[in-house]
Amino acid sequence: MMNYETIAELLYPHITKTPADVEASFPARNLPEGAKVTRLAPSPTGFMHFGTLFPALVNERLAHQSEGVFFLRIEDTDAKREVKGAEEDLINTLAYYHINFDEGAISGGDNGIYAPYRQSKRADIYQVFAKDLIKKGLAYPSFTSEEEYEQLKDVDKKTEIKNKEWSAEEVAKAKEAMLAARAITEDEVRNNLAKGNPFVIRIMANGDPEKKTPFTDLVRGKLEIPENDEDFVLLKSDGIPTYHFAHAVDDHLMGTTHVIRGEEWLPSLAKHIMLFKYLGFRLPKYLHISQLMKMEGTSKKKLSKRDKGAALSDYKADGYPAESVIEYVMTLLNSNYEDWRRANPTLDYTEFPFSIKKMSVSGSLFDYDKLNDVSKNVISLMSADKVYTDVTTWASEYDEELYKALSSDEAYAKKIFAIGRGGKKPRKDFAVWRDVKPYLSFFYDDLFTQEDEISETFDKADIKKALDLFMLMYDPADDNNAWFEAIKRIADEIGFASDMKAYKQNPELYKGNVADVSMFLRVAVTGKLNSPDLYEVMKILGYERTINRIHKAIMKYV
RNA sequence: GGCCCGUUGGUCAAGCGGUUAAGACGCUAGCCUCUCACGCUGGAAACAUGGGUUCGAUUCCCGUACGGGUCACCA
Numbered sequence: 001m002m003n004y005e006t007i008a009e010l011l012y013p014h015i016t017k018t019p020a021d022v023e024a025s026f027p028a029r030n031l032p033e034g035a036k037v038t039r040l041a042p043s044p045t046g047f048m049h050f051g052t053l054f055p056a057l058v059n060e061r062l063a064h065q066s067e068g069v070f071f072l073r074i075e076d077t078d079a080k081r082e083v084k085g086a087e088e089d090l091i092n093t094l095a096y097y098h099i100n101f102d103e104g105a106i107s108g109g110d111n112g113i114y115a116p117y118r119q120s121k122r123a124d125i126y127q128v129f130a131k132d133l134i135k136k137g138l139a140y141p142s143f144t145s146e147e148e149y150e151q152l153k154d155v156d157k158k159t160e161i162k163n164k165e166w167s168a169e170e171v172a173k174a175k176e177a178m179l180a181a182r183a184i185t186e187d188e189v190r191n192n193l194a195k196g197n198p199f200v201i202r203i204m205a206n207g208d209p210e211k212k213t214p215f216t217d218l219v220r221g222k223l224e225i226p227e228n229d230e231d232f233v234l235l236k237s238d239g240i241p242t243y244h245f246a247h248a249v250d251d252h253l254m255g256t257t258h259v260i261r262g263e264e265w266l267p268s269l270a271k272h273i274m275l276f277k278y279l280g281f282r283l284p285k286y287l288h289i290s291q292l293m294k295m296e297g298t299s300k301k302k303l304s305k306r307d308k309g310a311a312l313s314d315y316k317a318d319g320y321p322a323e324s325v326i327e328y329v330m331t332l333l334n335s336n337y338e339d340w341r342r343a344n345p346t347l348d349y350t351e352f353p354f355s356i357k358k359m360s361v362s363g364s365l366f367d368y369d370k371l372n373d374v375s376k377n378v379i380s381l382m383s384a385d386k387v388y389t390d391v392t393t394w395a396s397e398y399d400e401e402l403y404k405a406l407s408s409d410e411a412y413a414k415k416i417f418a419i420g421r422g423g424k425k426p427r428k429d430f431a432v433w434r435d436v437k438p439y440l441s442f443f444y445d446d447l448f449t450q451e452d453e454i455s456e457t458f459d460k461a462d463i464k465k466a467l468d469l470f471m472l473m474y475d476p477a478d479d480n481n482a483w484f485e486a487i488k489r490i491a492d493e494i495g496f497a498s499d500m501k502a503y504k505q506n507p508e509l510y511k512g513n514v515a516d517v518s519m520f521l522r523v524a525v526t527g528k529l530n531s532p533d534l535y536e537v538m539k540i541l542g543y544e545r546t547i548n549r550i551h552k553a554i555m556k557y558v
Numbered sequence: 559g560g561c562c563c564g565u566u567g568g569u570c571a572a573g574c575g576g577u578u579a580a581g582a583c584g585c586u587a588g589c590c591u592c593u594c595a596c597g598c599u600g601g602a603a604a605c606a607u608g609g610g611u612u613c614g615a616u617u618c619c620c621g622u623a624c625g626g627g628u629c630a631c632c633a
Binding site for chain 1: 559560561563572583591594596626628631633
């Protein structure tokens with residue numbers, strides 16, 4: 001007869017608290033009915049990527065929309081994989097995308113009554129529960145010799161598993177070994193401890209995978225989960241828990257009501273259900289978000305950290321405003337978000353009634369075209385001041401030349417950004433701040449380049465004459481109409497059609513039309529065949545700069 | 559390989575037993591227009607497959623195929 005009580009004491013003599021003691025020090029939350037408590041629980045093993053932002057936003061919305069609590073817990077249970085600076089990057093990046101926490105491991109500190117929020121600092125808490133499970137015969141220690149342990153550390157588990165195909169025999173064999181390990185005796189424990197052999201704590205799984213547990217996932221609906229029969233590890237040999245154990249203990253203690261995570265966790269659900277049962281905890285609600293995919297050749301693949309577009313820093317570098325990225329994520333998360341946005345173009349996204357029911361069950365494919373379109377819309381609704389501020393901030397970090405130009409004359413730059421902005425049909429020139437420079441470089445003499453030339457089909461004499469005439473006729477005091485009337489007169493003067501309708505009916509009667517005349521001017525003034533409204537452009541450039549540009553162009557035809 | 563999840567146009571996605579199967583992005587024709595960017599009006603383009611259940615299946619059930627996930631002292 002095994003004495004579980006004794007084994008537990010041998011293993012954890014320094015743990016004197018009971019689960020009840022721990023529970024008492026972490027009282028339940030006092031929140032209004034229906035308030036959701038959610039959390040983001042990242043592990044600091046790399047830099048922020050899109051796949052973290054995705055569930056982060058769901059967690060944040062669901063909590064704050066229900067007057068609940070959203071907290072940050074750092075799952076730093078794997079010292080080997082920990083990356084320096086990752087936690088800081090995580091917090092900064094989340095803040096950049098307006099993901100704000102009510103409590104947790106915020107900016108280096110611990111903010112909240114359930115502290116600590118870093119799992120590496122909670123070892124004793126987990127051990128209290130582990131010890132209790134051992135006492136109850138629901139978990140047991142599993143020793144490895146020092147050599148075996150060293151070997152274990154060298155194995156590249158990830159590639160090994162990836163390449164392994166599990167035969168039925170192997171599975172049966174592993175199971176047998178597991179059963180043998182359960183029968184560890186008090187003496188064996190004593191001996192191993194005396195030798196200083198490291199040990200892990202495993203759960204004593206009593207599930208039968210043939211039996212299915214009905215389970216309801218908030219996005220996926222009714223599922224059938226096979227019971228767990230695997231004696232998975234609860235505490236690693238360093239005394240730190242695995243994800244599974246930490247999840248059960250922490251989310252219980254911290255009062256998480258909704259566990260929102262990626263669907264890659266679905267297969268582990270059986271373990272978690274078992275743990276909550278063994279520990280006597282009430283199961284939280286679960287919501288498994290479908291994975292974000294990317295196109296690789298002809299098939300879809302999980303968007304992994306290394307993929308282009310996965311690192312959130314890429315979006316910042318390209319100059320996607322944070323608002324655009326959030327907006328795009330919202331469209332991915334709730335299928336009716338775009339309809340709502342059309343109906344409420346100026347409301348903040350936080351006003352949107354986020355609904356779990358409208359979340360996608362199948363994975364979504366990351367689509368740059370769509371992101372760009374969303375971003376263009378977002379930017380088109382910004383004020384010129386906001387655009388100026390954002391572009392300048394971006395340029396200060398990524399484009400010194402542009403930064404210098406913009407900051408040299410704030411009022412001038414704002415006038416440029418005001419073109420076609422604020423009306424019912426705003427221009428949509430920018431998807432990213434990177435687009436800004438090529439768009440407005442001609443406004444600055446230092447950045448001006450002659451990009452396009454007038455087609456050879458036009459007579460150079462005509463071009464010169466048109467430009468000459470404009471020099472004479474241009475009156476910066478003219479309004480848009482008067483300005484255009486002048487161009488029409490020039491057209492008539494050089495044998496081009498001033499009336500487009502007449503031109504279209506008999507194009508052979510003319511050498512060209514007003515649009516062509518405008519084009520001559522546009523190429524002279526902006527160096528490009530395409531630009532925003534020329535009248536506006538000239539007004540912003542100012543009389544002198546406009547005339548200078550035209551003068552220079554004329555010189556080419558002399 | 560075992561287990562789990564999924565499958566509506568190129569992409570995202572409404573739909574919840576009877577629909578001309580929405581909408582968005584992209585592509586495309588045209589209109590508007592001093593060019594561009596907008597905007598407007600159109601167009602091409604889809605229910606993976608086989609069997610049930612049913613008067614009737616995109617919708618419900620089963621199989622098949624395909625795709626994805628997962629099987630660590632990682633999360």
